[in-house]
Amino acid sequence: MWTDFLILMKQEMAVIAMIFILLFMKLGRDRSNESFMNTMNVLLLLNLILGFVFNHEGILFNEMFRTSRLIAFEKNILNLAMLIISLQSYSWLKTNKHVPEFYILMLSSLLGMFFMISSGNLLMFYLGLEMSTIPLAAAANFDLTKRRSSEGAMKLIFSSAFSSACLLFGISMLYGTTGTLVFSELPHLINNNPLQLFAFILIIAGFAFKISVVPFHLWTADVYEGAPVAVTSFLSVVSKGAVLFAFVSVLYTVFSPLAKVWYNMLFILSLLTIITGNLFAIRQENFKRFLAFSSIAQVGFILVGISRSSDISTTSVIYFVLIYVFSNLAAFGVVSLVTAVTGKENISDYKGFYKTNPGLSWVLTIALFSLAGVPPTAGFFGKFFLLIAGAGKGNYVLISIAAVNIVISLYYYLRVVKAIFMDANPTPLPSIRTPLMPKLAFIVCVAGAVTIGVVSPVYDYIYSLIVLR
Template sequence: MSTDFFILMKQELIITVIIFILLLLKIGTDLSNETFMNLTNGLLLLNLVAGFVGNRSGMLFDDMFFTNPLIVLEKNILSLGTLIVSLQSADWLKKHEHVPEFYVLLLCTLLGMFFMISAGNLLLFYVGLELSGIPVAALANFDLAKKKSSEAAMKFIISSAFASGLLLFGISLVYGATGTLTFSELATHINAAPLLIFAFVLLLAGFGFKISVVPFHLWTADVYEGAPVAVTSWLSVISKGSVLFVFVSVLYTVFKPLASTWYNMLFVLSVLTILTGNLFAMRQNNLKRFLAFSSIAQIGFILVGITGSSQLASASVVYFVLVYVFSNLAAFGVVALVSAVTGREQVSDYKGFYKTNPVLSWVLTIALFSLAGVPPTAGFFGKFFLLLSGAEKGNYLLITIAALNMILSFYYYLRIVKAIFMDTNEQPIERLHIPVYPRLAMIICVTGIIVTGLAGYVYDYIHSLSIGL
């Protein structure tokens, strides 16, 4: 039993040990920021490598915690994204006085995500969700001298508390109606009774807040703009990715009997989310707000894929999150570097960017092409598989709306590319030195965008692990 505990909870235990190591280093030593970052990045790399070896499927604590190859892969995707965010943040963190606190909070949220993904019980899921969410409020306020950062933290706390309340109310109704919180038992008790449908609506609203589904998206742009770029990139990719993994699992297992009901709900929400994200992204001048509404539109495409309710749909969501990690973090990596050095975040600031920073221009352009779904980038294949899985239900109206909006999104992504390569600027951003860690993060992201798109075995492997209705 003890052996099973250490093997099945290996990834959670490693993160816990790293957190304690960082706390002890903070208390007992006086390391420089650069030394602390080097050590932490080494530990994060070790955590990523360890996630690929010695894994096994199984359950613990009376089915409250479980793991399998798909869950291990999802955790490894989040670990990879965490390492990339850490590398990208080096230029900003080396000037900050609270580097240890940043990493401890970051890893606490990652630990919560791991428990949330492995939860086989609604109570453990909720505890993991709170552990993954509460530290992010402190991270959003990490630029202590900026009022916008404090405002972002306050808005995140309020919206997160409201979403958590809805989730907890929904969970209590599910327990009252079924008498259990265990996923495997819930699947046999869920039916189309009005009380359970109402409970599901509350749960859906809670999930909607966490992943910025319209109309639960209103906090997103303000929090993204006010938070440090590193935290914004974490929120847009790692945080949303973890909730999406759980969302798909809960829909396809616990609420499988309500598939026809939640399909209609997701149909409406996906259309509203894509349209709202696209229309507002066109109007943004701040790059962080632009990427916020871009991420909202991307969530809409993911909802289209989830409606497929099949193994293809499950694989498409995991694959797209992997692609999104590389694409969005590549874009945020450039924005983070420019913001850390110059403080400039407006779209107009990037006019003529190619003349002074050609390498950064190409990294940002490739990332934007992938987010737009331009072939042969991985983003094209990611959206193709999502639309293909959505088409399995035969609802071609939904697919047509999504495809037209995909074309519409080209406008606001190419607007940035036009500013970079074609527009002129009297005061262009000066030539920037790319430090080692951010450069390594950009290489990983660009390589990932290309490899995950052109190497078919990546998707095939994910498909072989996935589940469906």
């Protein structure tokens, strides 16, 4: 029993162990930021490696917790993102007074996401969701001296409270009509009665808040702008990726009898999300707000892929999230480094950036090209597979509008590239020295954004995990 427990929950136990190591280090003599960061980066790397070995399929606690090779791989995508964020945050964290607290908050949130992804029961899913959200609200207010950070944290708390209330109300009504919350039992008890449909709408609304689907996106830009860049990166990539993994699982298992209903909902929500994200991204001047609306538009494309409800859909979503980790974190990494050194966050500040920082300029450009879906970057293949998955339903109106919006998005991504390489700036940003840790993170991100699209075994591996589960 204990052997099964330790093997099936090895990733969760590893995160708990890291939290305790941080607490013991906090009580020790060596409390320098360097020791905390170096120790955590080594532990996060070991945790990433651990995620690829000894992966077994099984259930625990009467189906409250379940795992498989696919679930372990999803968690490892989040582990990879956490490691990259930690490496990129070096310049910001080295002068911060609360480095261990930052890591404890991030790891506590990551632990909640792991439980959420492995949940086989809606109550366990809700507990994991709350465990992942509450530390993030505190982390959003990590810049205690900045009013903007406090405002962002308050907006995140209020929006999270409202979305959690919708989600919990929907779960309670679903339990009232079925008498169970177990994923494997619910599909046999859902019969399209009005109360179940209303419960489903509330649950979808709860998910939509967490992944910034229009019209539930209003908190996103303000929180992204107010939070430290490292926390914004975590919100944009790790938090969103975890909720998307859980969303696909709940939609395809629990609510499979309502496939016709939620397909129509996803059709509308995806179009609203893509169009709104693109239109608002065009007019942004702050880089973090720009990337916030960019991420909203990306979620719209993911919803297009989800709408098909098949193994190909699941593969395309996981594949795109992996690509999104490299692309988005590369962009946020440059912004994080520039902000830590100069304190500047506006797109106009990057005019003439190439003249003083050619290396960082190319990292940012490759990231933006991948987010835009420009070949041969991985983002092109990610969006291509999402559209192919969505086309399986034969709704070519949805696919056509999504494809047109990919072209529209080129405008605001290339606007930034133009500012970097072509626009003149009498006072360009100074030359920024890239420390070793952020440099390693940039190498990983650029390599992933360039190569994953053309390395077909990555997509095939994800597909094999889904087919053999």
